[in-house]
Amino acid sequence: MRKSSLSRAQRNFQVFNQNDHVNKYESLRDIPVIDVSDVEKESPQAVVRGPVIEVDSETDQESGQESTTRVAAAVPDQEQEPEVEGLQNNDDFIALSDSSEDEELAETSQNGSKEQEGEEEQEREAGQSVNTDYPWILNHDHSKQKEIADWLTMEIRDFVAYISPSRQEIEVRNNTIRTLRKAVMQLWPDADLQVFGSYATDLYLPGSDIDCVVNSKSRDKETRSSLYSLASFLKQRKLATQVEVIAKARVPIIKFVEPKSQIHVDVSFERINGLEAAKLIRSWLEDTLGLRELVLIVKQFLHSRRLNNVHTGGLGGFSIICLVYSFLRLHPRIVTGEIDPQDNLGVLLIEFFELYGKNFGYDDVAVTVSDNRPGYLPKNEWRELQPARGTFSLAIQDPGDSSNNISRSSFNLRDIKKAFAGAFDLLTNRCFELEGATYKDRVGKSILGNVIKYRGKLRDFNDDRSLVANRAIIENENYHKRRSRIVHEEVFVDPSESESETLKEEQDIYHIEGPPKKKRQTKSVDELMGIGNEEEDDYNPLSRENEDATLKKITVDAQTKRDYWLNKGNSLSK
Ligand SMILES: Nc1ncnc2c1ncn2[C@@H]1O[C@H](COP(=O)(O)OP(=O)(O)OP(=O)(O)O)[C@@H](O)[C@H]1O
Numbered sequence: 023m024r025k026s027s028l029s030r031a032q033r034n035f036q037v038f039n040q041n042d043h044v045n046k047y048e049s050l051r052d053i054p055v056i057d058v059s060d061v062e063k064e065s066p067q068a069v070v071r072g073p074v075i076e077v078d079s080e081t082d083q084e085s086g087q088e089s090t091t092r093v094a095a096a097v098p099d100q101e102q103e104p105e106v107e108g109l110q111n112n113d114d115f116i117a118l119s120d121s122s123e124d125e126e127l128a129e130t131s132q133n134g135s136k137e138q139e140g141e142e143e144q145e146r147e148a149g150q151s152v153n154t155d156y157p158w159i160l161n162h163d164h165s166k167q168k169e170i171a172d173w174l175t176m177e178i179r180d181f182v183a184y185i186s187p188s189r190q191e192i193e194v195r196n197n198t199i200r201t202l203r204k205a206v207m208q209l210w211p212d213a214d215l216q217v218f219g220s221y222a223t224d225l226y227l228p229g230s231d232i233d234c235v236v237n238s239k240s241r242d243k244e245t246r247s248s249l250y251s252l253a254s255f256l257k258q259r260k261l262a263t264q265v266e267v268i269a270k271a272r273v274p275i276i277k278f279v280e281p282k283s284q285i286h287v288d289v290s291f292e293r294i295n296g297l298e299a300a301k302l303i304r305s306w307l308e309d310t311l312g313l314r315e316l317v318l319i320v321k322q323f324l325h326s327r328r329l330n331n332v333h334t335g336g337l338g339g340f341s342i343i344c345l346v347y348s349f350l351r352l353h354p355r356i357v358t359g360e361i362d363p364q365d366n367l368g369v370l371l372i373e374f375f376e377l378y379g380k381n382f383g384y385d386d387v388a389v390t391v392s393d394n395r396p397g398y399l400p401k402n403e404w405r406e407l408q409p410a411r412g413t414f415s416l417a418i419q420d421p422g423d424s425s426n427n428i429s430r431s432s433f434n435l436r437d438i439k440k441a442f443a444g445a446f447d448l449l450t451n452r453c454f455e456l457e458g459a460t461y462k463d464r465v466g467k468s469i470l471g472n473v474i475k476y477r478g479k480l481r482d483f484n485d486d487r488s489l490v491a492n493r494a495i496i497e498n499e500n501y502h503k504r505r506s507r508i509v510h511e512e513v514f515v516d517p518s519e520s521e522s523e524t525l526k527e528e529q530d531i532y533h534i535e536g537p538p539k540k541k542r543q544t545k546s547v548d549e550l551m552g553i554g555n556e557e558e559d560d561y562n563p564l565s566r567e568n569e570d571a572t573l574k575k576i577t578v579d580a581q582t583k584r585d586y587w588l589n590k591g592n593s594l595s596k
Pocket residue numbers: 046047218219220221225226227230231233295296297299300338339340341420426427428429430
């Protein structure tokens with residue numbers, strides 16, 4: 023790579039060289055500096071480190087020495103010089119990150135057991151090649167597929183199976199929550215701990231954090247002293263290490279690592295919007311084929327480029343879900359029932375990247391998913407929106423609060439958009455290249471491999487979600503059942519009641535068959551891509567007329583197909 027390109031790519035990276043372990047609910051600007059004397063009075067063992075308070079470190083307790091400095095935004099050494107790969111050395115594209123983060127995440131995942139490490143080593147010693155860049159193609163070769171888009175769809179399915187949780191991983195998460203919940207109820211008998219976020223929606227990657235919230239009958243647990251009480255309580259019982267209390271933020275939280283599982287946990291207090299969102303997202307997943315697959319791919323894509331961290335202007339999990347959901351629900355060929363999304367994941371992924379990387383009008387258009395009616399909203403019709411119309415920013419209306427823009431902290435939109443556009447270019451180029459290759463040259467190749475990197479311990483392809491109940495989901499469902507009773511009967515239900523409900527549910531033999539299978543309609547990729555269908559170019563999602571658009575069936579010869587991919591590929595050089 024040329025020197026100038028390298029330094030430009032490195033400059034692009036500087037913004038991401040920050041520690042991930044931050045309060046994602048806040049932009050840094052919102053976190054005030056905390057008065058040291060004030061804090062020490064209230065909690066003598068707490069030490070202030072810039073905007074983040076560190077509850078006593080191990081050193082404090084064990085040796086009585088002054089606590090060691092641990093600044094929240096510290097950058098691990100190995101992250102300073104990320105590996106740089108562009109779009110075939112085209113520095114317009116946001117490069118894949120160094121693998122260290124994936125490795126770190128994989129280490130926190132229980133799947134990577136010691137035995138597995140040993141097996142990997144044995145394989146290497148035996149001279150077998152272990153593909154660490156895109157291990158999801160191991161023993162899953164689809165190069166004989168006639169349609170290149172079908173190959174990509176299969177590769178997406180394999181990737182999703184590859185990163186889906188094993189039985190052991192689900193059990194580890196379940197146990198972590200069970201233990202923390204018990205501890206909270208021991209400390210505060212009128213309180214309960216619930217899970218929301220990706221664990222409560224089954225949209226977590228192996229290293230994803232667990233988002234929890236403590237709600238109580240007395241509704242008084244969001245105070246600074248309560249936060250410290252819980253932090254100290256968990257630490258004393260060895261249920262939390264690396265504890266941080268972020269007390270003065272708009273959403274006060276405590277953050278820690280649960281030592282047994284090594285999973286990062288965030289706990290917020292006295293709010294229910296996340297619990298509502300979890301239920302809503304699960305209903306979207308049931309009704310929207312392809313949503314889970316595309317969300318996980320986009321999540322991993324952004325994660326591998328360090329563009330998933332809201333704290334550094336990236337795109338958070340909640341925003342990703344809303345973008346993919348609205349994309350699928352507004353896609354003309356899905357809306358008209360012409361294609362089955364699950365059979366066309368490959369093309370849909372390419373089109374997702376095309377929409378948000380090349381075509382979306384960020385200056386004037388906002389995304390709304392309120393009332394289960396995804397749509398596009400002219401920014402000037404959203405009164406509370408800041409910054410308003412005419413600014414290059416992503417605006418997604420919170421389905422639980424129409425005044426809240428959930429992507430307001432994603433200030434690094436330029437790089438996110440560039441990365442999406444780069445992914446579109448990479449995928450279309452790769453499809454074109456492989457479309458023209460002989461079967462012999464295709465063997466062992468990956469389409470997604472340039473776009474997504476997953477480094478870490480080798481995993482298996484088992485998606486064990488149908489074998490072990492996800493405790494976060496059960497408890498969230500119970501919470502909503504109790505809540506509807508509370509609304510009707512105006513009573514507060516003792517948290518212990520929910521514990522016994524959960525146990526009862528867990529005793530039932532748990533078979534999830536997955537979302538109800540919808541009738542499949544298989545369409546060829548030519549139809550899906552709308553080759554030769556000029557009407558498609560005029561599609562304007564803001565226009566109601568297009569809701570009823572009926573799309574013609576067409577047949578396409580091999581040369582037209584090749585021209586199509588060539589055309590897609592050429593668009594990147596413009
Ligand atoms: N900007 C926001 N405004 C309101 N609620 C938010 C916002 N960001 C996150 N949340 C709430 O927190 C939950 C978790 O958000 P997050 O962005 O961590 O997604 P996630 O699905 O948990 O992804 P990940 O696996 O990457 O942690 C969301 O489901 C939502 O309820």
